[in-house]
Amino acid sequence: MPVHDIDVAIIGAGTAGLSARSEVAKRTDNYRVFDPGPLGTTCARVGCMPSKAFVQSAYDFHRRFHFDQLGIIGAGGLSARGGAILAEARLLRDRFVAGVLKDMEPWRKTHLVPHAPRFTPEGTLSAGQREFRAGATIIATGTRPLVPSDWRAACGDRILTTDDFFELEDLPRRIAIVGLGPIGLELGQALGRLGVEVTGFDLSRNLGGVSDPALLDRVIEAMRSEFRIVFSAAKPVRGPGGVSMKWEGGETMVDYVLVAIGRQPNLGDLGLEQIGLELCKNGRPELDETRLKVPGHEIYLAGDVTGLRPLLHEAADEGRIAGYNAVRGEDAQFRRRTQMRITFTDPQIAEIGESWRDLASREAEIAVGAASFQAQGRALLARTAAGAIRVYAEKSTAKLLGVAMFAPAAEHMAHLFAYALEQRATLPELLRTPFYHPTYEEALRTALRGALAESVVKAQPLEEIRCEDAPVEAGLACD
Known part of the structure; x- marks a missing residue:
């Protein structure tokens, strides 16, 4: 030819x-x-x-x-x-x-x-x-989607991936979700809220890919209030009424098994x-x-x-x-953009820049600031009062390194931090910007100020007073 x-x-x-x-x-x-x-x-x-x-x-x-x-x-x-x-x-x-x-x-x-x-x-x-x-x-x-061959053999047409989940004619009454990364977590919470009995399985406790332990505890607590989560390996066994999911210490029967363990x-x-x-x-x-x-x-x-x-x-x-x-025919080198990952749970999960997983080995060099949304003004008004934010900066320079959030409207605040990281911003520079009231972003100021307090760099006195919360705000500390 x-x-x-x-x-x-x-x-x-x-x-x-x-x-x-x-x-x-x-x-x-x-x-x-x-x-x-x-x-x-x-x-x-x-x-x-x-x-x-x-x-x-x-x-x-x-x-x-x-x-x-x-x-x-x-x-x-x-x-x-x-x-x-x-x-x-x-x-x-x-x-x-x-x-x-x-x-x-x-x-x-x-x-x-x-x-x-x-x-x-x-x-x-x-x-x-x-x-x-x-x-x-x-x-x-x-x-x-990655599906173990023995699972497919055991479950047959009761196995689902995201390639075929949306083709269902109706929602099942019971479902197991194996793998609680971003996809599994999003669909697990959504299905639970729509009345499906959900059991989620994951060998790791890093739900949604969250690596900061202080934030991860909040994510686990919140997601467990929405559907059952089992941190254990499970074995599927096909039966006349569906699929039996067995693990050490438990068993549950489901109509489908949604596999979200990776691709x-x-x-x-x-x-x-x-x-x-x-x-x-x-x-x-x-x-x-x-x-x-x-x-x-x-x-x-x-x-x-x-x-x-x-x-x-x-x-x-x-x-x-x-x-x-x-x-x-070139081999030009490009600078990659700031990394930004968002999981569309409620509250949303977002990681921008370097994660705690990236920074943990340098913990002594890292300044951390935190704020909670559980008593934050805008969150209370919107009935979305849950979650927290963690800000990471370099102690010696107060340069912003990364941010992790489990927060309402995190998808929008994540972009603000991505822009800041692209501009190589420092904590004092970010604290000079306005924070409108009442907005979710007011919590960012608290977290930024907390990280600055742990760094060697200090704001000038006249700048520092501008960074204080307004008197009407309270309860923003990361509890």
């Missing part, structure tokens, strides 16, 4: 692949994007968007418990229709997927190869009935061994996250498949980096 020479091959039309294509197209029209479908990005189809639609319904339904306090009568008559909630999540999902497909229209017919490619021993890519020789290749094939890279079917590309123990090649080029090959990785920063905005950045380097 004839071989078609192209400048760049992009394998995968998800967020990273589409971002890479945009960068490549600035320099050449001689490229191809390979993807057998379904198209529409993981985020839009089965990830961020349908899950947040589902979580929003659960959050709004849960608000009914505050209605009497707010003078809104009749909450006892409200009910949640699981099938309708799932249908609405799919409707919004389809809208976002349609938006992605519409953006692909200008180049889809001419540059998309709707087949899964595979490397040949000659280094070309075989796709369908065609063969391509690329000057550089970008692999942006994403990941898929694995989609690299196994590419034929990488044909071109001598070796994979590490994690199933991925060695990679520098600031360049994304595989040493010794004209191959770049981008997006979730790298295993570096599995978040949409990071995948978009990595696609741009890989596209820039691949189309130019």
Whole structure:
């Protein structure tokens, strides 16, 4: 078969692949994007968007418990229709997927190869009935849910992942969630609030990826008030009434088992061994996250498949980096943006910059400031009084290093801290900014001031008095 020479091959039309294509197209029209479908990005189809639609319904339904306090009568008559909630999540999902497909229209017919490619021993890519020789290749094939084979054999069609959860016609009466990272925690709380009997399992106590012990205790306490959590390994046994989940000291029967223990890279079917590309123990090649080029090959990785920063905005950045380097034949080094991770529980979990896990080995050098939202003015008014914030700074310079939050509206406050970290801000500089009353952000001032008190750097007297709380505020200490 004839071989078609192209400048760049992009394998995968998800967020990273589409971002890479945009960068490549600035320099050449001689490229191809390979993807057998379904198209529409993981985020839009089965990830961020349908899950947040589902979580929003659960959050709004849960608000009914505050209605009497707010003078809104009749909450006892409200009910949640699981099938309708799932249908609405799919409707919004389809809208976002349609938006992605519409953006692909200008180049889809001419540059998309709707087949899964595979490397040949000659280094070309075989796709369908065609063969391509690329000057550089970008692999942006994403990941898929990890499900142990013995679990799938034991549970059969009672196993769920986020790839098929939103296709349910109705909510189950009982469900087990295995893995309480961000995804498991979000769906566990949401399902519990919609009336599903939820049992969550995790071998680690780091719910939602939280590493700060002081914050983690609050997260565990709050989540345990919403659904049962078991910190133990469980074994599924299929029975006539569903699946029996057995662990040391307990057993429960469920209708479905939602597995959220992680994801694995989609690299196994590419034929990488044909071109001598070796994979590490994690199933991925060695990679520098600031360049994304595989040493010794004209191959770049981008997006979730790298295993570096599995978040949409990071995948978009990595696609741009890989596209820039691949189309130019360069190995340019990029500075990555401040890391920011958000879990959409209630309260929300957010980590910005360096986490406590990153800083624990330097504990003596780190100034920590804290504040609670349990008696914070705006939180009390909004009936969202729960959670806390922890601020980390360098004692010797008062430079902000990172922030961890379990707080209402954390998604918005997280961005403020991300901006501050990008600007290399210090605690005194942040405390010079205004804090409006009454807002959640007033708690940030308390935490910043607490971290400054532990640092060597001190604010000037006239600046220090401006940092004090207004007399009407009280109870912000992290209890």
